Amino acid sequence: MEEITVCPKCGSTQISWTAGGITGEVYRCNECNYVGSFILQVKPRDLLRFREELRKDKS
Numbered sequence: 001m002e003e004i005t006v007c008p009k010c011g012s013t014q015i016s017w018t019a020g021g022i023t024g025e026v027y028r029c030n031e032c033n034y035v036g037s038f039i040l041q042v043k044p045r046d047l048l049r050f051r052e053e054l055r056k057d058k059s
């Protein structure tokens with residue numbers, strides 16, 4: 001099954017990839033402006049569950 005790249009901070013799938021030079025791969029989230037080499041890859045069926053977890057943390 002295909003995996004989706006997901007922002008670890010807000011759960012968005014609006015991720016841009018940028019070459020990070022010496023740090024390697026760097027990702028940027030278009031929604032919360034998270035920048036980092038750590039990114040989540042989840043299966044489509046896990047995405048909703050992950051977003052629910054994020055929502056629980058906020059409330």
Ligand SMILES: [Zn+2]
Nearest residue numbers: 007010029032
């Ligand atoms: Zn984000």
